[in-house]
Amino acid sequence: MEYIDILLSANFWAAAIRIATPLIFGVLGALVCERAGVLNLGIEGIFVVGAMCGWMAVWLGAGLWGGILIAALAGAFFGLLHGILTVPLGLSQHVSGLGITMFATSVSYFTYRTALPKVSSPPRIEAFQPLDIPVLSDLPFIGPALFQQTSMTFLALAMVLLVSYVLYRTPLGLAIRAVGDNPSAVEAQGLSVFALRIGAIMAGSALMALGGAFLTMSAFDAFFFGMINGRGWICIALVVFASWRPGKALLGALLFGAFDAFQIRLQNEVGAVIPSQVFLMIPYLLSIIALVLVARKADYPRALLQPYFRGQR
Amino acid sequence: MPETESGHPLLSLQNITKIFGDLVANGNVNLDLHAGEIVALLGENGAGKTTLMNILFGHYVADQGRVMVRHASGILVDLEPGAPQAALEAGIGMVHQHFTLAENLTGLENIVLGTESLFARRFSRSKARAKLQELMQSSGLEVDLDLRVSKLAVGERQRVEILKALYRDARILVLDEPTAVLTPQESDSLFKTLKLLAAKGMAIIFISHKMAEVLGASDRVAVLRGGKIVADLPTSQCDRHQLAEVMVGHSVQSAKRKPGYPEDETLVFAGVSAGEGREQIENVNLALRKGEIIGLAGVSGNGQSTLAKVVSGLEEPTAGTVSLHGNPLKPNAAAVIRSGIARIPEDRHHDGIVGAMSVEENLVLEEIRKPAYQRFGLLRFNEIRKRAQEAIKAYDIRCSGPLAVSRLLSGGNIQKIVLARTLDQQPDIVLAAQPSRGLDVGATADVHRRLQEARDRGAGVLLISEDLDELFQLSDRIAVIHRGHICEPMETEKLDKKQVGLMMAGHSAKGEQAA
Numbered sequence: 001m002e003y004i005d006i007l008l009s010a011n012f013w014a015a016a017i018r019i020a021t022p023l024i025f026g027v028l029g030a031l032v033c034e035r036a037g038v039l040n041l042g043i044e045g046i047f048v049v050g051a052m053c054g055w056m057a058v059w060l061g062a063g064l065w066g067g068i069l070i071a072a073l074a075g076a077f078f079g080l081l082h083g084i085l086t087v088p089l090g091l092s093q094h095v096s097g098l099g100i101t102m103f104a105t106s107v108s109y110f111t112y113r114t115a116l117p118k119v120s121s122p123p124r125i126e127a128f129q130p131l132d133i134p135v136l137s138d139l140p141f142i143g144p145a146l147f148q149q150t151s152m153t154f155l156a157l158a159m160v161l162l163v164s165y166v167l168y169r170t171p172l173g174l175a176i177r178a179v180g181d182n183p184s185a186v187e188a189q190g191l192s193v194f195a196l197r198i199g200a201i202m203a204g205s206a207l208m209a210l211g212g213a214f215l216t217m218s219a220f221d222a223f224f225f226g227m228i229n230g231r232g233w234i235c236i237a238l239v240v241f242a243s244w245r246p247g248k249a250l251l252g253a254l255l256f257g258a259f260d261a262f263q264i265r266l267q268n269e270v271g272a273v274i275p276s277q278v279f280l281m282i283p284y285l286l287s288i289i290a291l292v293l294v295a296r297k298a299d300y301p302r303a304l305l306q307p308y309f310r311g312q313r
Numbered sequence: 314m315p316e317t318e319s320g321h322p323l324l325s326l327q328n329i330t331k332i333f334g335d336l337v338a339n340g341n342v343n344l345d346l347h348a349g350e351i352v353a354l355l356g357e358n359g360a361g362k363t364t365l366m367n368i369l370f371g372h373y374v375a376d377q378g379r380v381m382v383r384h385a386s387g388i389l390v391d392l393e394p395g396a397p398q399a400a401l402e403a404g405i406g407m408v409h410q411h412f413t414l415a416e417n418l419t420g421l422e423n424i425v426l427g428t429e430s431l432f433a434r435r436f437s438r439s440k441a442r443a444k445l446q447e448l449m450q451s452s453g454l455e456v457d458l459d460l461r462v463s464k465l466a467v468g469e470r471q472r473v474e475i476l477k478a479l480y481r482d483a484r485i486l487v488l489d490e491p492t493a494v495l496t497p498q499e500s501d502s503l504f505k506t507l508k509l510l511a512a513k514g515m516a517i518i519f520i521s522h523k524m525a526e527v528l529g530a531s532d533r534v535a536v537l538r539g540g541k542i543v544a545d546l547p548t549s550q551c552d553r554h555q556l557a558e559v560m561v562g563h564s565v566q567s568a569k570r571k572p573g574y575p576e577d578e579t580l581v582f583a584g585v586s587a588g589e590g591r592e593q594i595e596n597v598n599l600a601l602r603k604g605e606i607i608g609l610a611g612v613s614g615n616g617q618s619t620l621a622k623v624v625s626g627l628e629e630p631t632a633g634t635v636s637l638h639g640n641p642l643k644p645n646a647a648a649v650i651r652s653g654i655a656r657i658p659e660d661r662h663h664d665g666i667v668g669a670m671s672v673e674e675n676l677v678l679e680e681i682r683k684p685a686y687q688r689f690g691l692l693r694f695n696e697i698r699k700r701a702q703e704a705i706k707a708y709d710i711r712c713s714g715p716l717a718v719s720r721l722l723s724g725g726n727i728q729k730i731v732l733a734r735t736l737d738q739q740p741d742i743v744l745a746a747q748p749s750r751g752l753d754v755g756a757t758a759d760v761h762r763r764l765q766e767a768r769d770r771g772a773g774v775l776l777i778s779e780d781l782d783e784l785f786q787l788s789d790r791i792a793v794i795h796r797g798h799i800c801e802p803m804e805t806e807k808l809d810k811k812q813v814g815l816m817m818a819g820h821s822a823k824g825e826q827a828a
């Protein structure tokens with residue numbers, strides 16, 4: 001059976017994890033924003049910004065980790081913008097988020113075109129290479145399946161641990177979870193609702209930008225228009241699937257990665273009979289089904305989407 | 314009490330003025346608070362009590378005046394306005410009218426929230442727990458600290474709120490209508506705790522509009538009316554009637570029961586069952602006649618809300634029929650309104666009004682399709698405005714005008730909007746669910762008067778209530794609901810409160826315990 005063969009190849013698992021990596025960053029970022037009570041639909045545009053800035057920084061000679069830092073800062077900047085619009089000004093989070101997506105995307109394309117007016121094929125950078133971890137990478141099957149990834153994938157996994165730790169173990173995480181449930185509780189304890197929310201949005205947006213940066217600095221080695229291709233939107237759905245929990249977010253991203261990797265391979269097997277678009281549909285279809293099954297029970301942050309104004313009832 | 318010796322009060326509010334639009338919520342308020350005393354702040358709904366306390370705690374900034382607290386050195390210093398953090402540091406703890414707890418966190422987490430540096434590497438639950446254990450013991454406020462707040466009952470949530478203040482070593486404790494949500498037993502134990510805390514030197518302000526608890530639990534009473542302090546005197550010098558008068562501004566006449574002249578049956582339940590679980594009703598037979606008030610007594614959660622939903626057209630009976638003037642009642646809210654049933658819902662904030670809409674919009678909500686308020690599908694703003702101005706005057710709705718956002722009104726005034734909207738349509742049937750819950754004396758008297766007027770006009774009134782005084786004051790007949798079963802209504806004259814109280818607890822009319 002060719003389906004079983006797909007599942008048994010190390011190559012499939014490696015691809016699943018690779019596809020999941022940007023989603024892990026993105027879903028964590030969206031989760032942090034939403035835990036603080038703010039939906040960030042700027043995610044799709046912030047992916048583009050991260051992809052563009054990280055790549056361009058490296059191309060200009062910043063070094064790979066420097067590029068990552070710059071991508072994160074650029075993401076945080078757009079997060080700040082979204083934060084100012086939605087938190088103190090209390091504007092619609094949907095409208096502001098979609099606006100950020102369009103604005104961030106256009107600014108990135110514009111910058112790219114201004115910097116490289118004439119190139120037809122995008123210049124390449126020296127991207128992250130798969131690590132060669134002693135012992136682990138050499139294990140049969142498990143080695144190539146799990147341990148021959150780039151540093152950014154391991155960074156993403158580390159971020160899952162970090163976000164869980166901060167949310168559940170530190171006073172800061174306590175305050176973030178509280179402000180997403182009942183901002184009055186936070187204010188009554190003398191903390192600033194605005195500062196917490198804006199801070200969370202900036203941190204979340206920085207994570208989203210890393211998702212974009214992974215694409216240009218690890219998965220590929222160049223920046224193309226349209227390369228984000230809806231990955232940000234998938235993350236928004238995955239947060240609901242994950243019930244706003246980092247562990248489940250990781251699981252959701254991996255599941256999606258697996259569907260996508262499977263779909264690509266299935267296309268090669270039976271692609272002659274069925275049009276390829278059908279296969280492209282599979283991961284999205286399965287995410288919708290998963291959402292329908294899971295989301296009805298999800299207990300979402302109670303203050304999500306609700307602007308908070310001081311002294312208002 | 315060593316702290317009073319320096320002579321200065323712990324807290325002093327001086328000339329506080331706060332204006333919302335045209336409305337003077339607080340006008341030149343002066344209030345001192347000394348260590349070890351319990352002050353009751355008494356006032357009707359909308360008198361400005363919550364506003365005053367929100368200024369004290371820094372949620373609002375006063376337009377004029379100053380809030381001063383006693384510094385460790387014994388002198389009074391200004392409190393930074395508009396900063397809850399400063400109020401907390403000055404030792405002020407506040408239990409808000411609507412609790413400020415994050416429901417996704419445990420009690421313990423809510424209490425320690427904000428007490429540690431945000432950037433600490435982790436929070437130490439064990440130290441917090443030890444301190445809280447001690448506090449719970451010394452104050453008698455027992456609560457399971459490790460349960461999520463969403464799983465706690467109202468009384469327990471309130472204890473968490475008080476522990477929040479104690480955990481921060483508050484010297485001044487403010488409680489905004491702490492008993493509004495408590496059962497009588499819970500209220501008693503709350504006041505015991507407050508006395509204990511005051512004896513240890515804490516200064517306490519509690520807000521209330523219930524005369525009995527004010528007289529029973531306070532050392533001093535300050536009365537707020539229309540945003541001004543109109544009385545401030547030791548509780549020992551107060552008397553109940555005089556206080557009620559000062560609070561309302563005129564003498565209050567509570568409605569007296571008058572005999573009605575009931576006519577034919579209008580709203581008839583025949584073997585009606587509906588709902589599920591705790592709120593299920595089973596085989597209900599009840600006939601409401603024109604020109605009478607039937608009081609439906611019962612502890613809430615025994616099926617009243619299902620019954621109300623059926624009458625309101627929000628739920629369809631699973632068995633039996635409800636008929637109005639001999640025709641079956643359509644299970645459809647719009648049809649119910651058109652057929653002349655006025656609905657005064659239990660949760661007035663949620664179901665009674667649309668909070669984000671203005672007072673005038675809420676007033677015409679049910680009649681918006683009538684030609685009086687629309688022509689060719691376009692609203693007639695002048696007519697609506699005129700109607701609103703009339704209703705505001707007739708029902709004494711205290712608000713900044715027809716355009717005031719309804720959500721911002723106090724509970725009593727929201728109820729008046731509901732009354733004006735429903736009763737002015739001259740309904741044949743009035744469904745009043747817990748109509749005076751949480752209202753002050755004045756507003757309650759208004760509600761009662763309006764219901765009696767409706768009855769005298771010939772409407773049938775179904776009054777759902779837990780308040781025996783109210784039921785006996787208004788009803789011509791009383792029925793009791795318990796676990797979804799409703800007994801045959803009986804003439805009020807032939808009943809006494811004790812008997813009805815027992816029936817509400819599940820005893821049958823003759824006195825023996827029901828199965």
Ligand SMILES: Nc1ncnc2c1ncn2[C@@H]1O[C@H](COP(=O)(O)OP(=O)(O)O)[C@@H](O)[C@H]1O
Nearest residue numbers: 311333338358359360361362363364721722723
């Ligand atoms: N944030 C606000 N905006 C506008 N009006 C307000 C606001 N807060 C309170 N009010 C008005 O001030 C008056 C006093 O309200 P409040 O202090 O809540 O009364 P209570 O004595 O019942 O606690 C009310 O008429 C209310 O409508």
Ligand SMILES: [Mg+2]
Nearest residue numbers: 362363410489
């Ligand atoms: Mg109040």
